[in-house]
Amino acid sequence: MNSGDSSWVLRSPNGGLTASIRLTPEGRLKYKIRRNNTVILEESDMGLTADGVDLGGKLLVEAVHQRTVLETYETRGGHTNAVNHGQEAILMLRHGSSEWKYGLHARAYDDGFAFRYELHVEGSILIQEEASSWSLPPGSLVWLFERNNAWKLKSYAGEWIRVDADELITISSQGPVQGTPLVVELPDQGGYAAIVEAALYGYSGMRLEAVGNRSVKVHFTEAERGFTVKGPFTTPWRVTIVSSDLNGLVNSDLITSLNPPPSEKLFQDTSYIRPGRSVWRWWSLGTGTPEQEREMIEFADRLGFEYTTIDEGWEAWENPWEELQKLTAYAGSKDIGVFVWKRSGEINDPQDDWRAMREFFDKARYAGAAGLKIDFIDNESKAAIDFQIAALEKAAERRLMINFHGISKPTGESRTYPNEISREGIRGLELNKMKEGPIPAWHNAALPFTRFLAGHGDYTPLGFSNRGETTYAHQLATMVVFTSPLQVVAENPAYLLEEESVRAGLDVLKAIPSVWEETRVLEPSVIGELAVFARRRGGIWFLGILNGKPEEVVLERLSLSFLEDKTRYEVTEITDRRERPGLERTVREVVPPSALTTIRLEPNGGYVAMFTSVAEGHIMKDRS
Structure with missing residues (x-):
């Protein structure tokens, strides 16, 4: 880190990215980001207001400490291993002549x-505001999610749209506050940036308020009321992900790297945390009787899925806990786990160490549940965040996984609490059942480069029977492109197994895993227009393509650079039938570096291919 009298330059390990931190003559903190001499962010504010004191001004720097951060760890979703490598500076700050002292950690x-x-203050601290902001360069285009009702910032289930950065303050009928991530297409071939937060614990979730001049600043659910934390306290990270291309953006591990590793005590045994695919009756038929949910277990077994999810309504059964115990025992005999639904408001009481939550979790564990689907949290206030962390900790103590619904975005907490197997916070396929639906194809083609940058998302993919304007192959491709270690499949499994129009894709569907060892975003991917993903599990590669355009797209000579050269592969291709709606299947051999010639995508269509080396054979032993 190079320093002057009142400025410091922090360089990334390869020297390509620099962050300049400056203390103005008025004692205000500001920062600026460049990559290879290109401005990524113009000078932007830092600081916060606590207990009525503006800690963004009248500052003095008393010391600067530096260190290198370097660790490797296992991750889950798009790939298996991550490297946390950064250069850190800690500025020790004092506010004027007061006793307020705090550290600015920058990486x-x-x-x-x-x-x-x-x-560095003991006792209760009222957080009232953050000055933390991002000022985008002229010509920036911003992707944000929009929903024209009060649910926009409750459930984060908006459609992804692109606007000019100058429009941020006026674009939304719901006001100038946006959820994160915000994804930026930078001008002049500057690549991409994403504004996110990481390590959200004991604090209110970060939204972003447009304040004009292409700038956004941190905004909280509690607004001017503020919220109280107990000091000493460290806030979440305010993060700008930067990449020259979409592959780097999608494969960034920055958010999880900024989260602490899991507690060795709480996660001494993680064998119960098992990714997989789940059948789910609610989307197509509604929650069933115990007998009907038993049939879902049989369907999961036939599909080779690892889970079934029993949704809202099961607690109204006669003797629900006894029936649940019978179902989990039957599912267990087939090595299938059971997730059960619970409304958050019924267990959201911190009294007596969350007694209502503990009692419900105890019953669920005794009944044999593998995990819980906790729903309708619907805000990201500090109280809501405290509830989520309590649920993850109490669940971990009982070896239960958690799938959160009706919730805001992830912030990498799944590294610290790996029993968070997925969460919603996404405009998913359930909207096809509602008046606001159906989901447009361009939204799906934007999601891999927007919402999924924040982490896993339970979109509940694959709805052949209620697919809106998208095609059958488009729906199948979402299973490859969308990342969720618990992939809850929306479609009625009887339709998957018995419907003639989709039978051609059944074997490939059964083989698609829910976690991957490697992900590559291929050209010609474009946010909101075309998502082309190659993903590997073991020796098998899958290629998933989403066409977000209402017109035919033809890809000529798509590169197979992700495959091993001079190795013979059998490729099974699943495409849309042209003569009538449905899927068709073709099988052929390819030998890289040859390319796939002429992939024809229907309007709002899709494509899926499975590549198996001839030497590997055709059996995928680890289905998850």
Whole structure:
């Protein structure tokens, strides 16, 4: 880190990204980000207001500490291993002549920049505002999710749209506050940036308020009321992910790297945390009787899926806990786990160490549930965040997985609490059942480069029977492109197994895993228009393509650079039938570096291919 009298430059490990931190003559903190001499962010504010004191001004720097961060860890979703490598500086700050002292932690990574505040004060602290902001360069285009009702910032289930950065303050009928991530297409071939937060614990979730001049600043659910934390306290990280291309953006591990590793005590045994696919009756038929949910277990077995999810309504059964115990025992005999639904408001009481939550979790564990689907949290206030972390901790103590619904975005907490197997916070396929639906194809083609940058998302993919304007192959491709370690399949499994129009894709569907060892975003991917993903599990590669355009797209000579050269592969291709709606299947051999010639995508269509080396054979032993 190079320093002057009142400025410091923090360089990433490869030197390509630099973050300049400056203390103005008025004692205000500001920062700026460049990559290879291109401005990523113009000078932007830092600081926060606590207990009525503006800790963004009248500052003095008392000391600067530096260190290198370097660790490797296992991750889950798009790939299996991550490297946390950054250069960190800690500025020890004092506010004027007062006793307020805090540290600014800043880290420069090859793929981004992050900072947070460490408050060195004992006792209760009222957080009222953050000055933390991002000022985008002229010509920036911003992707955000929009929903024209009060649910926009409750469930984060908006459609992804692109606007000019100058429009941020006026674009939404719901006001100038947006959820994260915001994804930026930078001008002049500057690549991409994403504004996110990481390590959200004991604090209110970060939204972003447009304040004009292409700038956004941190905004909280509690607004001017503020919220109380107990000091000493460290805030979440304010993060800017930076990449020259979509592949780097999608494969960034910055958010999880900024989260602490899991507690060795709480997660001494993680054998119960098992990714997989789940059948789910609610989307197509509604929650069933115990007998009907038993049939879902049989369908899961026939599909080779690892789970079934029993949704809202099961607690109204006669003797629900006894029936649940029978179902989990039957499912267990087939090595299938059971997730059960619970409304958050019925267990959201911190009294007596969350007694209502503990009692419900105890019953669920005794009944044999593998995990819980906790729904209708519907905000990201500090109280809501505290509830989520309590649920993850109490569940971990009982070896239960959690799938959150009706919730805001992830912030990498699945590294610290790996029993969070997925969460919603996404405009998913359930909207096809509602008046606001159906989901447009361009939204699906935007999701891999927008919402999924924040982490896993339970979109509940695959709805052949209620697919809106999309095609059958488009629906199948979402299973490859969308990332969720618990992939809850929306479609009625009887339709998957018995419907003639989709039978051609059944074997490939059964083989698609829910977690991957490697992900590559291929050209010609474009946010909101075309998502082309190659993903590997073991020796088998899958290619998933989503066409977000209402017109035919023809890809000529798509590169197979992800495959081993001079190796013979059998490729099974699943495409849309042209003569009538449905799927068709073709099988052929390819030998890289040859390319796939002429992939024809229907309007709003899709494509899926499975590549198996001839030497590997055709059996995928690890289905998950």
